[in-house]
Amino acid sequence: MTAVEAQPMDTKEIGRDRRRKEDARLITGRTRWTDNLQLNGMLHLAMVRSPFAHARITTIDTRAAEEATGVVAVLTGEDLADTQGACINAWAITTDQVTPAHPPMPVDRVAFAGETVAVVVARSAAEARDAAELVEIDYDELPAALDLKEAAAASAENGGALAHPDLGTNKSAFWRFDSAEAGTGGDVDEAIAQAREDGVVLEREYRQQRLIPAFMEPRSVVVDPTGEQITVWSATQIPHILRFALAATTGVPESKIRVIAPDVGGGFGGKLQQTPEEMIAFAVARRLGKPVKYTETRSESLLSAHHGRDQWQKLTLAATKDGHVTGLKVELLADLGAYVALVGGGVPVLGAFMFNAIYKFPAYQFNCQTVLTNKTWTDAYRGAGRPEATYAVERLMDELAAELGKDPLEVREMNWIKHEEFPFTTVAGLEYDSGNYEAATARAKELFGYDDLRAEQKRRRDSGDPVQLGIGVSTFTEMCGLAPSRVLGQLNYGAGGWEAASVRMLPTGKVEVITGASAHGQGHETAFSQIVADRLGVPFEDVEILHGDTQVVPRGMDTYGSRSLVVGGEALVRAADKVIEKAKPIAAHLLEASIDDLEFKNGRFGVRGTDQGLAIGEIATASFAAHNLPDGVEPGIDADATYDPVNFNFPHGTHLCAMEVDTETGETRMRKYTCVDDIGVIINPLIVSGQVHGGLVQGIAQALWEEAVYDDSGTLVSGTFTDYLLPTAADTISFDIDHTSSPSTTNSLGTKGVGEAGTIASTPAVVNAVVDAVRHLGVDDIQMPCTPERVWKAINTAGSGGETVDAAVPHLSTEEGQA
Amino acid sequence: MTRINLTVDGMKVSDDVEPRMLLVQYLREKLGKTGTVVGCDTSNCGACTVHLDGESVKSCNVLAVQADGHDVTTIEGLAKDGRLHPVQEAFRECHGLQCGFCTPGMIMQSIDLLNHNPQPSEQEIRVGLEGNLCRCTGYHNIVRAVQYASGQLVAAAGEAGGVAEEVTPA
Ligand code: FES
Numbered sequence: 001m002t003a004v005e006a007q008p009m010d011t012k013e014i015g016r017d018r019r020r021k022e023d024a025r026l027i028t029g030r031t032r033w034t035d036n037l038q039l040n041g042m043l044h045l046a047m048v049r050s051p052f053a054h055a056r057i058t059t060i061d062t063r064a065a066e067e068a069t070g071v072v073a074v075l076t077g078e079d080l081a082d083t084q085g086a087c088i089n090a091w092a093i094t095t096d097q098v099t100p101a102h103p104p105m106p107v108d109r110v111a112f113a114g115e116t117v118a119v120v121v122a123r124s125a126a127e128a129r130d131a132a133e134l135v136e137i138d139y140d141e142l143p144a145a146l147d148l149k150e151a152a153a154a155s156a157e158n159g160g161a162l163a164h165p166d167l168g169t170n171k172s173a174f175w176r177f178d179s180a181e182a183g184t185g186g187d188v189d190e191a192i193a194q195a196r197e198d199g200v201v202l203e204r205e206y207r208q209q210r211l212i213p214a215f216m217e218p219r220s221v222v223v224d225p226t227g228e229q230i231t232v233w234s235a236t237q238i239p240h241i242l243r244f245a246l247a248a249t250t251g252v253p254e255s256k257i258r259v260i261a262p263d264v265g266g267g268f269g270g271k272l273q274q275t276p277e278e279m280i281a282f283a284v285a286r287r288l289g290k291p292v293k294y295t296e297t298r299s300e301s302l303l304s305a306h307h308g309r310d311q312w313q314k315l316t317l318a319a320t321k322d323g324h325v326t327g328l329k330v331e332l333l334a335d336l337g338a339y340v341a342l343v344g345g346g347v348p349v350l351g352a353f354m355f356n357a358i359y360k361f362p363a364y365q366f367n368c369q370t371v372l373t374n375k376t377w378t379d380a381y382r383g384a385g386r387p388e389a390t391y392a393v394e395r396l397m398d399e400l401a402a403e404l405g406k407d408p409l410e411v412r413e414m415n416w417i418k419h420e421e422f423p424f425t426t427v428a429g430l431e432y433d434s435g436n437y438e439a440a441t442a443r444a445k446e447l448f449g450y451d452d453l454r455a456e457q458k459r460r461r462d463s464g465d466p467v468q469l470g471i472g473v474s475t476f477t478e479m480c481g482l483a484p485s486r487v488l489g490q491l492n493y494g495a496g497g498w499e500a501a502s503v504r505m506l507p508t509g510k511v512e513v514i515t516g517a518s519a520h521g522q523g524h525e526t527a528f529s530q531i532v533a534d535r536l537g538v539p540f541e542d543v544e545i546l547h548g549d550t551q552v553v554p555r556g557m558d559t560y561g562s563r564s565l566v567v568g569g570e571a572l573v574r575a576a577d578k579v580i581e582k583a584k585p586i587a588a589h590l591l592e593a594s595i596d597d598l599e600f601k602n603g604r605f606g607v608r609g610t611d612q613g614l615a616i617g618e619i620a621t622a623s624f625a626a627h628n629l630p631d632g633v634e635p636g637i638d639a640d641a642t643y644d645p646v647n648f649n650f651p652h653g654t655h656l657c658a659m660e661v662d663t664e665t666g667e668t669r670m671r672k673y674t675c676v677d678d679i680g681v682i683i684n685p686l687i688v689s690g691q692v693h694g695g696l697v698q699g700i701a702q703a704l705w706e707e708a709v710y711d712d713s714g715t716l717v718s719g720t721f722t723d724y725l726l727p728t729a730a731d732t733i734s735f736d737i738d739h740t741s742s743p744s745t746t747n748s749l750g751t752k753g754v755g756e757a758g759t760i761a762s763t764p765a766v767v768n769a770v771v772d773a774v775r776h777l778g779v780d781d782i783q784m785p786c787t788p789e790r791v792w793k794a795i796n797t798a799g800s801g802g803e804t805v806d807a808a809v810p811h812l813s814t815e816e817g818q819a
Numbered sequence: 820m821t822r823i824n825l826t827v828d829g830m831k832v833s834d835d836v837e838p839r840m841l842l843v844q845y846l847r848e849k850l851g852k853t854g855t856v857v858g859c860d861t862s863n864c865g866a867c868t869v870h871l872d873g874e875s876v877k878s879c880n881v882l883a884v885q886a887d888g889h890d891v892t893t894i895e896g897l898a899k900d901g902r903l904h905p906v907q908e909a910f911r912e913c914h915g916l917q918c919g920f921c922t923p924g925m926i927m928q929s930i931d932l933l934n935h936n937p938q939p940s941e942q943e944i945r946v947g948l949e950g951n952l953c954r955c956t957g958y959h960n961i962v963r964a965v966q967y968a969s970g971q972l973v974a975a976a977g978e979a980g981g982v983a984e985e986v987t988p989a
């Protein structure tokens with residue numbers, strides 16, 4: 001440690017580039033991943049998974065597997081039917097949502113390829129896997145609902161394939177927001193009709209391809225049923241929600257279950273799930289009375305851990321001839337896969353309030369039909385609903401600019417909320433507390449060298465250079481900090497959105513902080529220490545952050561939706577403030593001063609006008625001894641707080657991307673990427689930079705490389721890292737990032753979320769740049785991922801590179817949707 | 820079962836292993852060297868990277884029996900006399916990790932890269948790390964860490980740093 005760090009009392013921690021506390025163990029291999037755990041007598045599980053997308057299970061013959069060396073048991077859905085509980089959907093987006101039952105192991109029918117049909121329990125993982133090959137299962141294949149549009153149109157009457165035949169439909173729920181009905185804006189159909197007469201109407205259809213979160217640590221679960229509590233270690237983002245779900249669906253009292261999320265190797269929404277594998281491991285451990293472990297292979301992970309995105313977006317934008325937007329109508333088809341997952345249909349609904357983005361649309365309508373198919377279930381993936389919304393509107397703003405022959409930044413500026421207009425209530429009914437789009441954009445243009453790159457683009461166009469340059473813009477905002485409990489209640493979500501924290505003042509002067517947020521790479525141990533160190537005036541090193549264990553952290557809502565800092569951080573601040581309030585009368589008593597004469601500064605209660613004082617650590621020690629406390633004051637100055645946010649939180653930013661496109665081969669190359677994000681007050685700039693970089697690459701990967709692809713029989717063909725293209729260091733470039741700051745007014749630190757910003761903003765910036773590079777060749781869309789093949793095809797058919805030929809034909813009639 | 824004798828992180832070990840056992844399984848399951856991790860089943864991710872006689876290998880792609888008579892170094896054997904290896908220090912200094920799952924492999928591969936090319940260009944670093952996947956960092960700060968370790972970057976960000984830290988056991 002450097003000398004500076006030895007005197008933290010004078011140093012403001014907030015805003016410092018603290019190196020992370022977490023790293024000392026992670027860079028030395030002193031880690032506790034779930035798969036590292038070994039318990040005495042522990043047995044290992046292997047899953048037998050369905051090769052078919054949709055089939056009836058006729059017979060399961062487990063005899064050969066049972067006789068294999070080291071095998072303890074082979075269990076099927078029937079064996080565990082009464083004890084395995086169920087996978088829950090926490091958010092029925094409508095009261096009449098069609099929600100298929102989701103047993104962790106089905107008894108008689110599989111609904112996607114990769115679903116678990118039997119589990120082998122053996123002394124070693126290798127023996128379990130070997131024996132899994134010996135389980136003989138006969139299936140009767142059923143017609144599979146695979147294509148999203150076809151599945152939406154299928155019904156029992158027209159003979160289309162149904163994902164769950166007994167439900168009679170693939171349509172799960174239809175959700176609408178209409179600004180005229182809500183009283184937040186005008187009638188969108190009128191706005192569109194008007195624009196058809198005297199303005200501009202853009203109709204587009206965009207595809208959000210299916211993605212795989214692909215966290216680097218495969219999921220793993222260990223269940224130890226010995227002892228009075230059943231202990232579950234899981235590579236999860238949501239230990240508290242998992243404990244609730246285990247108890248609620250198996251009947252085991254919640255107080256008998258302890259869930260621990262030890263070191264967790266990334267999540268990105270992909271570990272925001274109550275998984276069948278966790279439920280099966282729990283049931284097997286209880287049945288055998290022995291600790292069990294299951295760790296998935298990467299192929300199993302890609303196949304069966306939930307996927308993300310997968311929507312068709314039909315969009316109609318109305319504007320005046322000079323470029324003022326007058327209405328936006330959104331019609332989505334969202335693929336749920338085989339089951340309605342934990343958040344499930346709530347994912348597209350999280351985007352419902354964001355299509356209008358930073359723009360002043362006078363009229364807005366959002367329609368979403370969720371659809372069941374026989375593919376891997378989908379759920380949250382970094383951004384969850386908001387990347388889809390941002391993609392749609394930011395692509396449209398570029399299209400509008402092109403239509404009008406204006407600069408894309410000019411069209412945006414004409415329509416965005418001016419900085420002096422905050423707080424601003426949007427057409428979707430949200431109140432944006434703060435923002436300054438002008439400032440972020442000005443800084444981004446300067447850093448990017450916008451005018452120079454536009455000049456180069458013109459030169460290349462004029463000279464007919466085979467390598468063309470495109471510039472893509474994305475001026476995004478998002479709603480994060482999930483979420484005010486009252487709003488979640490109105491949306492029929494099954495839980496609240498608060499967060500809890502405790503501050504324990506130990507007698508030695510050290511501070512233990514307990515947070516209900518559950519980190520998996522975000523650096524909470526560091527950033528939260530900085531917040532508490534500042535608040536209590538104690539050294540950064542003296543603060544210990546504890547998280548991810550339901551026995552240590554009795555209440556929590558876990559980590560997702562860029563909520564940890566803006567919700568969990570605020571809970572910390574409030575708990576720390578309560579500690580100071582509790583310590584004050586004790587300090588006054590010990591200093592023989594009046595409470596009113598005390599001031600708390602730099603960790604010390606001082607008596608005004610004297611040099612007398614006591615450090616908060618000394619009060620902690622005194623209150624521990626409790627020899628001399630004021631009458632009626634309890635020993636201990638620990639405090640708890642639970643914070644329920646009053647509003648969402650709205651970070652924003654301007655992202656600019658320059659792409660070179662080889663018009664002869666379709667190959668693309670990123671030339672420059674600049675982003676200026678306004679995330680309010682920054683606690684740790686180094687950690688923020690990491691969140692932005694990582695987020696950018698995930699968003700860029702959606703634009704250029706990643707896609708989960710199924711063949712005609714419903715087999716995932718991008719089921720290994722050889723086929724599912726995660727970007728490598730060689731595929732990416734260094735980024736220019738900076739920040740402007742308009743502090744949030746809805747939390748006391750002024751912070752805004754940052755975890756998802758890069759991912760939400762970057763996808764449209766990249767696609768806009770690719771399209772911009774070849775727009776003069778007649779291209780106005782390229783379906784993601786913009787592979788060289790698709791780009792080349794787009795150029796050579798002088799139109800769309802994807803299947804958007806009938807873009808103007810509505811695929812979703814709202815009457816039908818409502819029915 | 821085959822008898823193998825090898826050195827792992829400076830310790831001589833001898834075990835009977837199944838011929839099909841992978842080196843990474845041997846390290847994790849037999850020796851408890853869980854600092855080395857498994858991220859895939861197709862040799863794509865590099866999370867399992869260790870050094871075999873000083874050269875980086877993906878330990879999921881090597882059989883334990885192939886390591887017989889050889890010298891293996893894992894992430895757990897890098898720090899010497901309580902001092903971090905400069906590349907470990909650089910990853911911390913430059914925030915080259917988030918969840919840390921790819922980190923052992925990234926560090927082992929970066930050391931190998933620098934052993935062969937002490938002053939790599941940014942592009943050489945990117946190509947040299949192509950076999951190691953990271954889902955968290957977007958590689959930006961990993962590249963910085965390697966530049967920093969090679970002495971080509973003075974400070975990562977903000978305050979001047981880079982003071983080697985004692986490895987604390989707890
Ligand atoms: S575990 Fe992925 S390359 Fe070895």
Ligand code: FES
Nearest residue numbers: 917921953954955
């Ligand atoms: S730090 Fe998480 S995968 Fe690299």
